[in-house]
Amino acid sequence: MSNETNAAATQGESMRKGPWHEDEDERLVTFVKLLGSRRWDYVARVSGLNRSGKSCRLRWVNYLRPNLKHGSISAEEEMIILKLHEKWGNKWSMIARRLPGRTDNEIKNYWRTHLSKKAVTQDQAESFRFGEDDHGKQIFVFQGDDSNSYFKTYNGESYNPCMETSDTKNIAYAAAVSDFDLTVTSTSPYETRLSDWILEFQSEIKSEEDYNTTHSCCCYPACFTEENDLWGCSDSLWNME
């Protein structure tokens, strides 16, 4: 029997489970502000919530904590998730530390529902190339005749730079890399580094004489190596304080 089960058993069968009510949230926030977000067992007992410390912690971390984003995952965030998952695997908490306002649970769920099913195969990776659209914009191109293939999922509302091309029947979907608005003033170290990343990425694309030789899988820059790796640093990319 686990410790948690033991603790629950000592308190009878009355320990609350399931969805949190608004008044429970308010109470938890009040007591976390008062006692801090460390001693969860203590917070649970003192608050009288009749929830386990674990449950209180989970609710705080995943929903009530300040600075949390509750909107959909952006294209930039998705790129980061893909890259970090490629590097670290299912280390959701580590990945979450690199995404401001996102929780490990949220990223894990997003991965499972959106990304895991479209893991890029080698063949698919080789189908990506860089090109230009009718207006000379640099674009990612996925070449293939399967309209259900990987890049179609980038055509959702959260990925505005995507567009469907019409110039050739073989080119199914394209993403306009240069559509990322880099003129916006960065407001955080995270955004600054992301902008730097994209700028360097675009520079890399410009220098490619033969688009087809670009070996980046998906939309990752080839310019980051093990020695020069934006993703390899151990600290967070931003300061939430």
Place this chain on the structure above:
DNA sequence: AAGTTAGCCAACCGCCACCGC
């Protein structure tokens, strides 16, 4: 309109590491 299926996400479970005694 009703039933079924699929997708999403909040919450739980079990394991493990750390810390204090």
Place this chain on the structure above:
DNA sequence: TGCGGTGGCGGTTGGCTAACT
């Protein structure tokens, strides 16, 4: 040094809802 308590993490589940038939 061993043990119990606690928090953190990843995997899994279950309920809700939208889409489909």
